[in-house]
Amino acid sequence: MSEKIQVMVLDDEPIVCKRLKPALEKSGYEVEIFENPAEAVKRIEEKEFDVVVTDVRMEDISGIQVLERVLAGSKRTKVVIITGYATVEVAREALTKGAFDFIAKPFKPDDLRAVIARAAGELRKSARREDAPQP
Amino acid sequence: MSVWERISGQPEKPGREIVLKTLCARFRRVQANRRVFENLIRDAGEKLGGGYVLDRQYLASVTDEAFALGGEIVTDMNALSSRRDADLYRAMDRMKKRLRHVLAWRPLVERGDLIIPFDEIDEIEHYHSVGGMITRLAEVRRLPGVLMPEGFVFSFAAFDLFARYNGIESPHDAAVPGRLKNLSNLRRKILDGAFPAELRTGVEAAVAAMQAFHDTRLKFILTASAFGDEYGAAAHGEHAAPAYGSAENVLNSYKKILASMFEDDAVMDRIRLGLDPMGHIAVAATRMIEPRVQGRVLTVNPASPFSGRMRVEEEGDGETVRFELNRISPHEISGAPPEQSAAPQGERFFIGLTEKAMLVERCFRSPREITWVCDRNGDLYITGVAPLSISADAMPATGLADALARRETLYDGTGKTASPGIAFGTVRVVSGETGFENIPGQCVIVTERITQNEGFIRCLQRAAAVLADGGAPDEAAVSSLRKLHVPTIVGLGDATSRLRDGDTVTVDADDNVIYKGMAEELLNYQLTERLNIENEREYTLLRFLLHYISQGAPAARPAQRLKSKKRDTLEQVVRTGVEGAARGLIGAMESIRRKLAGTAARLEPVRGVRLYVAGAADSPALSAVLGGLSESPGEGGKSGFPASVLAVTSFGNTILYIASGPRAYLLSACACDAAERNYIYLRISDRTHPNDLSEKRVLWLKGVLEKYDFNVYQSGGGMSACRDNMPSDAAKELLTLLGRMLRYAEGGAAAKDLTIESEIEKFFMEYGDCHERKNSGYGS
Numbered sequence A: 001m002s003e004k005i006q007v008m009v010l011d012d013e014p015i016v017c018k019r020l021k022p023a024l025e026k027s028g029y030e031v032e033i034f035e036n037p038a039e040a041v042k043r044i045e046e047k048e049f050d051v052v053v054t055d056v057r058m059e060d061i062s063g064i065q066v067l068e069r070v071l072a073g074s075k076r077t078k079v080v081i082i083t084g085y086a087t088v089e090v091a092r093e094a095l096t097k098g099a100f101d102f103i104a105k106p107f108k109p110d111d112l113r114a115v116i117a118r119a120a121g122e123l124r125k126s127a128r129r130e131d132a133p134q135p
Numbered sequence B: 001m002s003v004w005e006r007i008s009g010q011p012e013k014p015g016r017e018i019v020l021k022t023l024c025a026r027f028r029r030v031q032a033n034r035r036v037f038e039n040l041i042r043d044a045g046e047k048l049g050g051g052y053v054l055d056r057q058y059l060a061s062v063t064d065e066a067f068a069l070g071g072e073i074v075t076d077m078n079a080l081s082s083r084r085d086a087d088l089y090r091a092m093d094r095m096k097k098r099l100r101h102v103l104a105w106r107p108l109v110e111r112g113d114l115i116i117p118f119d120e121i122d123e124i125e126h127y128h129s130v131g132g133m134i135t136r137l138a139e140v141r142r143l144p145g146v147l148m149p150e151g152f153v154f155s156f157a158a159f160d161l162f163a164r165y166n167g168i169e170s171p172h173d174a175a176v177p178g179r180l181k182n183l184s185n186l187r188r189k190i191l192d193g194a195f196p197a198e199l200r201t202g203v204e205a206a207v208a209a210m211q212a213f214h215d216t217r218l219k220f221i222l223t224a225s226a227f228g229d230e231y232g233a234a235a236h237g238e239h240a241a242p243a244y245g246s247a248e249n250v251l252n253s254y255k256k257i258l259a260s261m262f263e264d265d266a267v268m269d270r271i272r273l274g275l276d277p278m279g280h281i282a283v284a285a286t287r288m289i290e291p292r293v294q295g296r297v298l299t300v301n302p303a304s305p306f307s308g309r310m311r312v313e314e315e316g317d318g319e320t321v322r323f324e325l326n327r328i329s330p331h332e333i334s335g336a337p338p339e340q341s342a343a344p345q346g347e348r349f350f351i352g353l354t355e356k357a358m359l360v361e362r363c364f365r366s367p368r369e370i371t372w373v374c375d376r377n378g379d380l381y382i383t384g385v386a387p388l389s390i391s392a393d394a395m396p397a398t399g400l401a402d403a404l405a406r407r408e409t410l411y412d413g414t415g416k417t418a419s420p421g422i423a424f425g426t427v428r429v430v431s432g433e434t435g436f437e438n439i440p441g442q443c444v445i446v447t448e449r450i451t452q453n454e455g456f457i458r459c460l461q462r463a464a465a466v467l468a469d470g471g472a473p474d475e476a477a478v479s480s481l482r483k484l485h486v487p488t489i490v491g492l493g494d495a496t497s498r499l500r501d502g503d504t505v506t507v508d509a510d511d512n513v514i515y516k517g518m519a520e521e522l523l524n525y526q527l528t529e530r531l532n533i534e535n536e537r538e539y540t541l542l543r544f545l546l547h548y549i550s551q552g553a554p555a556a557r558p559a560q561r562l563k564s565k566k567r568d569t570l571e572q573v574v575r576t577g578v579e580g581a582a583r584g585l586i587g588a589m590e591s592i593r594r595k596l597a598g599t600a601a602r603l604e605p606v607r608g609v610r611l612y613v614a615g616a617a618d619s620p621a622l623s624a625v626l627g628g629l630s631e632s633p634g635e636g637g638k639s640g641f642p643a644s645v646l647a648v649t650s651f652g653n654t655i656l657y658i659a660s661g662p663r664a665y666l667l668s669a670c671a672c673d674a675a676e677r678n679y680i681y682l683r684i685s686d687r688t689h690p691n692d693l694s695e696k697r698v699l700w701l702k703g704v705l706e707k708y709d710f711n712v713y714q715s716g717g718g719m720s721a722c723r724d725n726m727p728s729d730a731a732k733e734l735l736t737l738l739g740r741m742l743r744y745a746e747g748g749a750a751a752k753d754l755t756i757e758s759e760i761e762k763f764f765m766e767y768g769d770c771h772e773r774k775n776s777g778y779g780s
Helices: A014-026 A038-046 A063-073 A090-097 A111-130 B003-008 B022-050 B056-080 B086-103 B130-140 B155-165 B183-192 B197-214 B247-260 B264-272 B347-364 B401-405 B453-461 B480-484 B520-534 B539-548 B558-564 B570-595 B621-631 B695-707 B728-746 B749-751 B758-765
Strands: A006-010 A030-034 A051-057 A078-083 A101-105 B116-119 B153-154 B219-226 B240-244 B282-287 B290-298 B307-315 B319-326 B367-376 B379-389 B411-413 B418-419 B422-430 B443-447 B464-470 B488-490 B506-507 B513-516 B609-613 B645-649 B654-659 B666-673 B677-683 B711-715 B718-724
Touching: A006 A014, A006 A038, A006 B609, A014 A030, A014 A111, A014 B247, A014 B401, A030 A038, A030 A051, A038 A051, A038 A063, A038 B464, A038 B558, A051 B443, A063 A078, A078 A090, A090 A101, A090 B443, A101 A111, A101 B621, B022 B056, B022 B570, B056 B086, B056 B539, B056 B570, B086 B539, B086 B570, B130 B183, B130 B219, B130 B282, B130 B347, B130 B379, B130 B677, B130 B711, B153 B197, B155 B197, B155 B282, B183 B247, B183 B290, B183 B520, B197 B247, B197 B307, B219 B247, B240 B247, B247 B677, B307 B347, B319 B347, B347 B367, B347 B379, B422 B520, B443 B677, B506 B520, B539 B570
Parallel strands: A006 A030, A006 A051, A051 A078, A078 A101, B422 B443, B443 B464, B464 B488, B645 B666
Antiparallel strands: B116 B153, B153 B282, B219 B240, B219 B282, B290 B307, B290 B367, B307 B319, B367 B379, B411 B513, B418 B488, B422 B506, B506 B513, B609 B654, B645 B654, B666 B677, B677 B718, B711 B718
16 A cells, blocks of 8 residues: 555536545645546556545446446445435445445535545555464 | 315315314424525535535535425415415526526526616626626725725626617527627627617716716726626627716727627637627726826736735836735735835835735635726725636645645644634734724734624734634624635634734644644645635535525514515515415414304403414514514513413424413413324423412312323323313313313402302312412412
C-alpha cells in the first residue's frame, strides 16, 4: 500500500467532483475525479485505488455496477456510495454488495473525510496483517 | 354542506355522525406538514451556508418535496373548509412554472417593470429581470462605505418589448435549422427601431428625476449585461456607451448597445454556450462621474497571485501608474503608492480603496477586477466589477496537506464550524457586549459569544473571521455570519484568554483549525479552489429556490398579512392553507358543538368551542386567526390546559375543548384519539385543594364510571378512566351527569334545578358541602 491514500471520486454532476477534489487533497489524499462512469471504469482496470467514492444514479453505468466492477478487480478497495436518492433499498443493496459505507447527499466534505479516514484505517490494519510473519 | 360531506365528499347518510377524530386528524396532518415544510426550508438554508456538497438532484428533490407538502396542505384545507380555494392551486402552478425555469437556468422574462432604479435592485429578486452582472453590482452598493453612481436599468422585459414593437425576431433562420439570418439587417432594424410609449416615458421619467436631483444635465454611461454572463456566458458586444444629457441620447445609446449584442461573434457565442441567440439583454444607465483620478484594482495580482498583494492601477495624463498593496492587512498599508499619485489624502485614500476592494471580493466570493473613480470632491466610487480568474496551475506545487502539517496550530479540531471559510487577520479580543466600535477591517474578532448586538453585527461586515468561546452553530445570531460569509468557529472554550490583541492567525473554519501566523498555502488554496466553489451555479440556484419558496420571516403585523392575501411564495400559500384549515376546523367544531347542544347546554356556562394550538404564539398569522375567535384571549398559554376547561378532545399539541364553568378543572374529560380509537378519557386530578374532590367523591365517581363500562385506573397525580367506542347516547348521558355535578357544585339556581339519578343525588347529599365553598374564589 502506497503511503498516500489513492481516492477516486466519480459523480456525473461536475460540482460534486469540483467540491470534493480540493477538500480531500487538503486532507492529504491523492484524488482523481471522473464525471464519466465509463472512463472511471477504464481507469479502475488500470489502477487499484484505495477508496472509490461513487454516485449511484448516473447515465449508462450505475454506481452499483461500478461497485461490482471495483470489487471484482480488487477486494481491498473500499467503495463509498454517495447519493441524492438515499432510500433504505439503495443502502441495503449497496451494503449487501460490499460497499464500505453509504452517504446521503447533501453532505459536508468532513462527513466523507471521516469515512475515508476509517477506510484508510482498515486498509492499514489489513496491510499489517498481511505483512506479519506467518507462523 | 355538512362536515361529513366536506371531508368525505359523499352525501351524509342519516344517522351518520362525523367522528371528531377525523377532523382532528386532518388538521393534525396540516400542522405536521407545515412543520415538515418549515424544517425543509430551514434545512435547505443550512445546506446553502454550511459548506455542504450538493447537486442539482438535491435542488430538484427540495422543490418537489416542498410542493408536495404545499399541495397536501391546500387539499386538507379545502376539505376542512366550507369553500374550495382554487386560487391556491393556481398560485402553486405559477410558482412551479417559475421554478422550472430557474432549475433549467432559463430567464423568466415577465412583462413587468421596464425601467428599474438601480437602488431597488435586489440580487435575487431581480436576477431574472436584469441578469447577474447588474444584480451583483447593485449588491455592492449595500456594502458599508461603498459608493456607486446612481442610475437605472433597462430590464430584459424592456428589450423584449422593444424587440416585439419593432418586429425583431430571433436570428435563427426558421427555414434552415442551424443557419443564422442576415444579422446586419437585424442590427439595422435595432438602430432604426422606435420606442414604445411606455418604455420612452419610463426612461424620460428616470432621466428627469436624476437631472432634478443633481440640478444639472447629467452624463450617463450605459453598460450591458446579459443572462448568464457572470458564469462566463457573456453576450459579447459593446458593453459600454456614453450618453449626454437627454433621455433621447440615452435611448440612442441603448439601441447602439443592443445592436452590438447582435454582432456575428456575439450571437455565435450565445449559441455555443447553449443560450437563446436572441439573448436576454439588460442595460444599466448610471451617472458618469467626472474623475479627478480613476483606475482599476485587481484584488489579486495576476502576475504573482500568491504574494498576498493586490494590484492597483491609477490612470492620469495618458499614463497608467501601477503599484501593489497588501491585500491581507489592508489597514496596515504596505507597498505605498508612488509619489506621482494624484489621489487625494495619499495613503489614507489607498487604505480605504484596499478595504473596499476586499469587501467587494468577499461579496462576490472570488477575486475581482474593480474599476474606481475618485471625483472632484475626493469621494471614491466603484463603477464596475468583473471576475478575475486565478489559475490553480499557478499554485505552488508543494502539497497543501504536508505544508499544513508543518504549521503550528493554536487549535486543531476544537470548537464547531458556525460559518465555513478561510481567513487571515490580526486578532482583536472583545470582552462583553461592547467594544465592537473602531475595530479596523479584516480583523479576526475573538469574543465570548456570538451576540445580536448591533455594534457586533455592524463590525462583522468588515471582519476577516470570528472566534467565540461559547455558542453553538445553530444559534440565531450565527445566521448573519453565514449570510455575510464570515468564517466563524464557536465553542473554542478559552479563545478570549488564549489569544491576544495583535496576534496574527489563519482561521480554517472548514476544519476547525487555527494556525499561528499566516498560512499562505491555505490562503492560496482559498483563492484558487474554495472561493470559486461557492460561486458555482448550484449554490446560486439554491439561493433562488429558497427565495422563491420562502422569503423569510412574516411581516410584523399578522392581521395585515392575512388581509393582504399575498401568494407570491410557496410559504405564503402554506400559511394561507394552515390558516384556512384552522378556520375550517373551528367552523366544523361549531357545527359539532351545535349537535351536542342538548348536552352541552347543561354544562353552563358554556362559552363555546375553542381551538387551542400549542405553539400558535410562534405563528403570528395563526395567532391572529385564533385570537380573533377567542372570547378571553388571555386565557390559556403555550402549554397545558387553561384552568376552566372541560376538554372535549386533546391530541399532540392540538387541544380542542368545550369551556365550562370555573369549577371544571376538577374534571378534565377528554375524548382522545391518541391510540387512533374513538374513546372517552377522563382524568381526575388529586391536587390538594379545599375544593378538590375528596377521596370519597373519587370513589363514588369511580363507581359511576365503572357503571358506564369505563376502565378506571390510578395514574400519576390522580385517577384516569377511559373506554372505547362509547355510544353517543351514553356519552351524552355521562356528560349530562358531569354537568349536573358541576352545576351543583357551583350552587345557585342551577343547583336547585337538579333532578338527577339516584346515585348522584345520594352522592351530593352525602358529600354535598360545595355550597359553603362556592365563594372561595377558587377557579375564577
